[in-house]
Amino acid sequence: MIHELAARAGVTSRTLRHYDRIGLVAPTRVGANGYRYYGPDAVVRLQRVLLMRRLGMGLSAIAQVLSEEVDQEQGLVDHVAELEAERDRIDRRIRSVRHTLEALRSGAEPHMDVMLDGFNDRFEDEVVARWGEKAFRAGHDWWHGKSLEEQRAWKQEVDDLVAAWVDTHRSGAGPVSERAQAMAARHVEWLSGIPGTPTAEGDRERSIAMVRGLGDLYVDDPAFTGTYDGPEGAAFVRDALHEYARTAM
Structure with a gap:
């Protein structure tokens, strides 16, 4: 009734x-x-x-x-997908606010990218376009499941990796040298620790494509060019990664 x-x-x-x-x-x-x-x-x-x-x-x-x-069942399936997407957005916002709260409680200054995560993700479209929604979601959930201290530690690991690349380039070593190839192996191992990436999943063909694609990105994207000690340094990293993908993967 x-x-x-x-x-x-x-x-x-x-x-x-x-x-x-x-x-x-x-x-x-x-x-x-x-x-x-x-x-x-x-x-x-x-x-x-x-x-x-x-x-x-x-x-x-x-x-x-x-x-x-036409199909009521399909309509319900679509609703479930919409609700799950909404749930994911809410979960991201909850994690974002929790990170801000954690930073404030620890006396640290919360960074804008952490505070606004879940409201805007500047890498989502690019990652989805290159490697699919599943890869983006896995990597995103892994990253935002970390505490603020864990995120900082991981960023420090990235900084150390970049610094080692710069040192290797400035040493005069060539992209196919033993030292450069050891750096490339370290880089791929680092990628393997990120859930959702082909290297983490053990997909050889897609891993090779990903490593080569990242090498190209480091040269083509001005943000990465500056990170790797200018155009020459970025080209050095690209060539070393391409060689590693060709001979060691």
């Missing part, structure tokens, strides 16, 4: 009557006494209306979606 359904759905009887009037959710049957009865199909439809309302859709847009839909 309408009062029982309204109570369970967290809406009012008036809302359900309104949904009936505009063709969103009709009762399964109306008794001779005027009571409205809702069967399983009607409840499923109400659930979908409420889900779309929670996602911010207006009633007219919801009506259009439902009227154009």
Whole structure:
């Protein structure tokens, strides 16, 4: 009956009557006494209306979606995907705020990129385009599952890796030298510690493509060019990685 359904759905009887009037959710049957009865199909439809309302859709847009839909089961699958995506966004924001709180409690100054994670991720589109949504999600969850101190330690490891590359380049060693190839092996081992990457998953062909692609990125992206001691240093890292991918992977 309408009062029982309204109570369970967290809406009012008036809302359900309104949904009936505009063709969103009709009762399964109306008794001779005027009571409205809702069967399983009607409840499923109400659930979908409420889900779309929670996602911010207006009633007219919801009506259009439902009227154009052919497969109700597929519609539910789509809803699950939307809700999971929303849950992931909320989880990211929770982690972001927790990191900010942790930084403030420890007396550290919270960094903007940590504070705003979950609200904007500048690398998402690029990672998804190159290696897929699964790789981005695995790496993202791994990174933001770390404490602030663990993140700092990992960033220090990256700084040490970059510094070692710069020292190797400045030493005059060539890209195919033993020292440069040892650096390339260290670089690939570092990549293997990042969940979601082909190297972490042991996918040889994609790992080779990834290592070569990163080498190219270090040269093509001005941000990395500066990181690796200018254009010559970036080209040195690229050539060493390409050689390692060709001969050792």
